[in-house]
Amino acid sequence: MAKRKRLDDSPCPVARAVDLVGDRWCLLIIRDAFDGVRRFGAFQASLGIARNILADRLRTLEQAGILETVPASDGSAYQDYVLTPRGESLFPLLVAMRQWGEEQLFAKGEAHSTLVERSSGKPVARLLPTRGDGEPLAAADTCVIKLPASAASPSKQ
Template sequence: MAERKRMNTASCPVARALDVVGDRWSLLIVRDAFDGVSRFSDFQASLGVARNILASRLKALVEEGVLEAEPASDGTAYHQYVLTPKGQTLFPVIVGLRQWGERNLFRRGERHSRLVERATGKPVARLEVADAEGRALAFGDVVVVEK
């Protein structure tokens, strides 16, 4: 299998981000970590991913500082994987993907999981891009400029 081209020196922030979390397994691992999954066997059970792929993605996420491997809290010889502060900043990315999926990939009335606020049980508001004063922006309202 050919080695994939690294994008870690690209001038585009999207390309660099995708270099770290741009495959489905990495994002699903991050999603599961937000849901409280922390052990290898639990990630594997949740995702149904092959052990070698899971090990590779966990290693890469640790190397990139998205997850941290630490001794298991139950005192066993196992490790658990926890989100670092850098990994926690992926929360809006996961919420945005979830909301996009809810809006575009389910038929009206089709059952799916929902993201709700823990304290109230109320649905999370839709994410939106806003200007510095908080006004909503659409894709036509912005442009990428080189620094």
């Protein structure tokens, strides 16, 4: 199997993010952590993932500062996996993916889980990029200012 190219030194923020959390198991582990899953066995049961793969992804997310282990909340000898502030900052990403999936991957009227505000029970409002004045911002209204090739990879000079 060919070794995958690492992107953790890329000048592109999307590439760096995908390098870290773009793996399907990592994203589903993070999703489950937001849903309150905290134990290794609970992650495994929820995801149907092999133990070795789960252990690897949990280790990766821990090393990246997205999850941390803490003593089990029930006082047992187990440890819980909890989101760190860095991990919790991924919430808008998961909401955007959820909303895209709801809009693009389900037939009209097809049942699916729904993200709601805990206090009101109302569905979470659609996430949209906005201008500084709060008006919606379309992709065509933006551009990426890329770094010159010489600045993009100083370690390769």
